[in-house]
Amino acid sequence: MKRELEEGSPETLPAIRTVSLLEWATMYLDHAQAKFIGKTYSEKRMAFRLLLQSFSPDAEVAGLHKGEILAHFSRQAQNRSGHAANKDRKNLVAAWNWGVEHIPGFPEQNPFLTDRFAEDRIPRPVPTxxxxxxxxxxxxxxxxxxxxxxxxxxxxxxxxxxxxxxxxxxxxxxxxxxxxxxxxxxxxxxxxxxxxxxxxxxxxxxxxxxxxxxxxxxxxxxxxxxxxxxxxxxxxxxxxxxxxxxxxxxxxxxxxxxxxxxxxxxxxxxxxxxxxxxxxxxxxxxxxxxxxxxxxx
Known part of the structure; x- marks a missing residue:
């Protein structure tokens, strides 16, 4: 038993739980609401709302896989636009980095750092x-x-x-x-x-x-x-x-x-x-x- 404890046997070490997606989203959005203007906060809230439609709110953040995240963004690019998917990506990358800095035990590897999507941006009309x-x-x-x-x-x-x-x-x-x-x-x-x-x-x-x-x-x-x-x-x-x-x-x-x-x-x-x-x-x-x-x- 002593040898197993010293060597870290899987049967004897308790599992380490990370926060759930909903817990992470709640903590970050509370921070964002106090820090950012209303428009920016609404964009971040929408990014999390769509994310929680693709993944279970009770799932642990440590279980997120980059391939699954890319598939989520791909659906957003197809259903909305590449610009919208990239905006969600930017907000969720920032939210994950905030979690690394402020939530104990939060995974450091950011699964939201996926490839960006092509954007067909319409130029903003500028009057003469x-x-x-x-x-x-x-x-x-x-x-x-x-x-x-x-x-x-x-x-x-x-x-x-x-x-x-x-x-x-x-x-x-x-x-x-x-x-x-x-x-x-x-x-x-x-x-x-x-x-x-x-x-x-x-x-x-x-x-x-x-x-x-x-x-x-x-x-x-x-x-x-x-x-x-x-x-x-x-x-x-x-x-x-x-x-x-x-x-x-x-x-x-x-x-x-x-x-x-x-x-x-x-x-x-x-x-x-x-x-x-x-x-x-x-x-x-x-x-x-x-x-x-x-x-x-």
């Missing part, structure tokens, strides 16, 4: 300046026109303008404070951006005739907008422009800055990217490529 101003002029209220101007002149993300407070607008210093969670650690951070002369004049006039804590309250509720799904689409149709979204305006802002020969570092500051490569993706380097092909003429 003429299309933007046509839509701006088609807006039915001065508040809506100012909101669109903020998106263009501040290169803002959707929620940053929806949740803008009066205290975030410093008319004396001619600057606006924008809050975001688009950071690696998920923390709420802010940046002050200067206002253009046109934006400053419009904002001064707007705040003089409005009350309440919000700069752009929903007229029906007095609270910030949560979503305006069809608003911009209706304006585009009214103006006779191809449809684009609020994030398309952010891309337009970057293009205007580059055409004006603003330095890439200044563009990065205005877009508030922590990584310069992210800014470069916005820029697309079209102007430098256009100059390069002039050698063929």
């Amino acid at each position: 300046e003429q299309e933007f101003w046509a839509v701006h002029d088609a807006a039915g209220s001065a508040q809506d026109r100012l909101m669109l101007l903020c998106y263009l002149h501040l290169a803002a993300r959707r929620s940053e303008i929806f949740h803008l407070r009066r205290e975030d607008v410093d008319l004396d210093r001619r600057q606006v404070r924008l809050f975001t969670r688009k950071r690696k650690d998920g923390s709420m951070q802010f940046d002050w951006l200067p206002m253009s002369d046109r934006l400053h004049a419009a904002m001064t006039e707007h705040l003089a005739i409005t009350s309440g804590p919000w700069v752009f309250p929903d007229p029906q509720t007095g609270e910030p907008y949560i979503a305006r799904q069809h608003w911009l689409g209706r304006l585009c149709r009214r103006a006779g422009a191809k449809e684009f979204g609020l994030h398309g305006i952010r891309h337009l802002s970057a293009s205007i800055l580059i055409r004006a020969k603003v330095s890439l570092l200044d563009v990065q500051t205005i877009l508030r990217h922590t990584n310069l490569t992210t800014t470069q993706r916005y820029v697309h380097r079209l102007e430098s490529v256009r100059k390069a092909i002039e050698v063929f003429e």
